[in-house]
Amino acid sequence: MQANNIEDGNTLFPVFLKLENLNLLLVGGGNVALEKLEAIFKNSPNARVKLVAIDIFNLTRAFLSDHKIPYEERPFYENDLEGVNLAIIAVNDHDASRQIKEACAGRNVLANVADTPAQCDFYLGSVVKKGNLKVAISTNGKSPTVAKRLKETLNAALPDEMDSLLSNISAIRDNLKGDFAEKVRQLDKLTKNLSPDQSAGR
Numbered sequence: 001m002q003a004n005n006i007e008d009g010n011t012l013f014p015v016f017l018k019l020e021n022l023n024l025l026l027v028g029g030g031n032v033a034l035e036k037l038e039a040i041f042k043n044s045p046n047a048r049v050k051l052v053a054i055d056i057f058n059l060t061r062a063f064l065s066d067h068k069i070p071y072e073e074r075p076f077y078e079n080d081l082e083g084v085n086l087a088i089i090a091v092n093d094h095d096a097s098r099q100i101k102e103a104c105a106g107r108n109v110l111a112n113v114a115d116t117p118a119q120c121d122f123y124l125g126s127v128v129k130k131g132n133l134k135v136a137i138s139t140n141g142k143s144p145t146v147a148k149r150l151k152e153t154l155n156a157a158l159p160d161e162m163d164s165l166l167s168n169i170s171a172i173r174d175n176l177k178g179d180f181a182e183k184v185r186q187l188d189k190l191t192k193n194l195s196p197d198q199s200a201g202r
Ligand SMILES: C[C@@]1(CC(=O)O)C2=NC(=C\c3[nH]c(c(CCC(=O)O)c3CC(=O)O)Cc3[nH]c(c(CC(=O)O)c3CCC(=O)O)/C=C3\N/C(=C\2)[C@@H](CCC(=O)O)[C@]3(C)CC(=O)O)/[C@H]1CCC(=O)O
Pocket: 035, 036, 039, 112, 113, 114, 115, 116, 117, 120, 122, 123, 124, 125, 126, 127, 137, 138, 139, 140, 141, 142, 143, 144, 145, 146, 147, 148, 151
């Protein structure tokens, strides 16, 4: 089954993962592995990650030490997938990359294959974060650079007060009385001004 046919429009289904509850294996210790580590730990500081790479670059090694991430400096072995839920394959050898992806598929481990978008079960997104608010952007693999630029635009456009707004609404939400429909009605009314169409809501 093809995970994502990038020729037929954007069929990706976005989700937000709780990486502190999942085991992630990162294969590769070079520049891309470091970028993926930075992206993971910026979002999920308690992510459960281990890394395996033949050679680990100094900057990657420093990041691993700083974040107390377990690693082994050797080639990938299939046993590395024991207990693993997700894998990111960031190696500079296409044959090895494909073989590691096949090993993942054989064990139902979802894999991101950094050198081959067509083989990815999931992509990483470009992430805008304002406190509790998180917006993830994907261009369906067409242009990560455009995703990065959109991130910068949204980051500038979203007010910094977004987090206090979320905290206030969350407190109100916890104290709402009534049945589900009544709660939805009250929350829609309270947040009406956030919609560009201010007549929206019930
Ligand atoms: C969003 C972000 C998340 C992250 O990595 O954290 C991310 N790439 C980022 C940056 C970035 N990546 C690349 C450049 C160089 C310029 C350029 O090529 O545009 C830059 C820009 C830069 O670094 O400035 C090169 C590149 N990337 C991929 C390939 C392979 C290929 O396309 O064949 C190549 C070519 C390798 C080569 O030529 O050798 C593939 C993927 N990169 C993705 C995500 C997935 C699709 C996301 C989507 O749907 O939009 C996907 C498919 C798989 C994946 O990696 O998950 C992060 C945003 C940073 C931010 O937010 O600041």
